[in-house]
Amino acid sequence: MSERARTWALRLLALGIAIGIWFNASVEDRLVPSERVVEASVSFNRPRGFMIINPVGTVSVRLLGSKKTVRQLSPYEVSVSVDLSPRQEGTASINLGPENVLAPDGLEVVSIEPATIRVDLEREVTQRVPVVPNLVGKPAPGVTFDEPEVFPNQVLVSGPASRIDRIASLSTLPVRLDGHTSTFEEMVAVKQPDPLIQIVQPAQVTVRVPLQPPPEERQATDSKPRKEES
Numbered sequence: 001m002s003e004r005a006r007t008w009a010l011r012l013l014a015l016g017i018a019i020g021i022w023f024n025a026s027v028e029d030r031l032v033p034s035e036r037v038v039e040a041s042v043s044f045n046r047p048r049g050f051m052i053i054n055p056v057g058t059v060s061v062r063l064l065g066s067k068k069t070v071r072q073l074s075p076y077e078v079s080v081s082v083d084l085s086p087r088q089e090g091t092a093s094i095n096l097g098p099e100n101v102l103a104p105d106g107l108e109v110v111s112i113e114p115a116t117i118r119v120d121l122e123r124e125v126t127q128r129v130p131v132v133p134n135l136v137g138k139p140a141p142g143v144t145f146d147e148p149e150v151f152p153n154q155v156l157v158s159g160p161a162s163r164i165d166r167i168a169s170l171s172t173l174p175v176r177l178d179g180h181t182s183t184f185e186e187m188v189a190v191k192q193p194d195p196l197i198q199i200v201q202p203a204q205v206t207v208r209v210p211l212q213p214p215p216e217e218r219q220a221t222d223s224k225p226r227k228e229e230s
Contacts, residue, residue: 034070035110037062040078040101046121047085051160051196053120061101062110069106078103080112084119091120126158126200130169131190133207137178142214145177149208155190159197167193175207183210 040061044052059080063070079102082094094117098109133148150172157164172188185208190199 033064034067035062035064036070036073038073038075038078040075040080042080042082042117044119045081045083045085047087049124050084050089050121051124052084053122053160053196055119056117059096059117060113061103062113063103063107064110065107069104073104073107082117082119084121087119087121089121089123091118093117094119122160122162124158125161125164126156127164128154129157129164129167130154131205132169132171133188133209134171134174134191135177135209136174137176139177139211140179140181143181144212146210146212148175148210151206151208152202153205155202155205156200157197158200159194163194163197167197170199172205172207175209177209180209180211181213183208185209 038061039058041058042056044055046052061078061080063073063078065073080096080100081102082096082100084092084094096112096115096117101109101112103109131150131153133150135145135148139145155170157167157170170193171191173191175186175188185206187204187206189204190202192199
């Protein structure tokens with residue numbers, strides 16, 4: 001065999017080996033099964049007028065599919081949906097199955113961990129709650145302050161009945177007195193007391209802090225002669 005023929009034979013052999021490797025890898029990607037565990041977010045379809053207390057945020061879902069499908073899977077493509085619409089107030093145990101899992105085609109749900117979750121449903125209520133200003137710091141030396149005022153002095157909140165019943169009042173974010181020498185007003189947000197309690201309106205209130213200057217300054221001001229009217 002000539003040198004040229006030998007070279008071409010080696011090239012054809014290398015090409016055949018490459019095609020064989022590609023074909024085997026392609027078949028393996030399509031036919032050989034593979035598993036993967038994904039942390040899937042849990043969403044709830046809750047009944048109108050109810051809230052979920054301490055909802056489960058994620059569960060572990062084990063999926064089975066071809067190597068290619070599993071390799072290309074993004075965790076964001078997998079989620080778990082739970083329908084609570086037929087349920088009423090109280091605690092219930094929900095069994096999770098493949099029917100609750102939303103995942104790309106070609107994947108099979110092997111298992112869910114935990115397979116059972118607890119759900120606490122409670123009625124959602126709306127009511128008005130008093131607002132108390134949160135004053136921090138000290139005004140200028142000798143300056144005194146009277147009882148602060150809040151406008152409006154109540155806000156509308158919504159949330160689980162048991163948690164709202166425990167709230168006597170809400171606080172504003174800090175209002176600093178440092179350096180102030182006279183009465184001032186400041187618009188400030190109302191502090192959210194609980195992640196499940198929403199401040200409906202208003203989200204901000206105006207705090208008025210009446211300040212009195214030191215007695216000697218007040219006396220000096222009062223003792224100044226007034227200009228006579230012409």
